[in-house]
Amino acid sequence: MITKITLDMLTETSVSVKTQKYVEDGGVEYAVGEPHRRAYVNSERGRAEIAAELPEPYLSAVLAVWGEAPTVFEDNNSG
Numbered sequence: 001m002i003t004k005i006t007l008d009m010l011t012e013t014s015v016s017v018k019t020q021k022y023v024e025d026g027g028v029e030y031a032v033g034e035p036h037r038r039a040y041v042n043s044e045r046g047r048a049e050i051a052a053e054l055p056e057p058y059l060s061a062v063l064a065v066w067g068e069a070p071t072v073f074e075d076n077n078s079g
Contacts, residue, residue, distance in 0.1 A: 001021055001022070001023055001032065002021070002022045002023070002024060002029065003019060003020070003021050003022075004019070004020050004021075004022060005017060005018070005019050005054075005055075005058050006018040006019075006020075007058060007061060007062065008037075010061075010062060010065050011065070012042065012065060012066060012067070012071050013041060013042050013071050013072050014039060014040060014041045014042060014046075014072070015039070015040050015050075015062050015065075016037055016038070016039050017037070017038050017039075017040065017050075017054060017058070018035050018036070018037050019035065019036045019037075019038075020035040020036075021033060038053070040054075040062075041072045041074075042066045042070050042071045042072050043070045043072040043073065043074045044070050044074075045074060046070075046072065047063075047066070047070060050062060
């Protein structure tokens with residue numbers, strides 16, 4: 001089984017990561033199931049989550065756009 005990762009809507013503040021599994025039969029790839037989507041924001045929490053969950057080279061591509069510091073500051077007192 002092949003897993004393909006797509007970075008959608010990568011901006012300085014967020015990214016949407018789409019993961020889709022495929023099987024190959026006779027040189028043709030067929031999608032298996034529905035794609036999984038996960039959004040991350042460029043906050044301290046989002047940066048920690050994406051670093052733990054997204055493999056290279058995708059992580060480096062996101063961080064290259066996001067830069068060295070978070071651009072989104074979440075309110076830790078909500079909830």
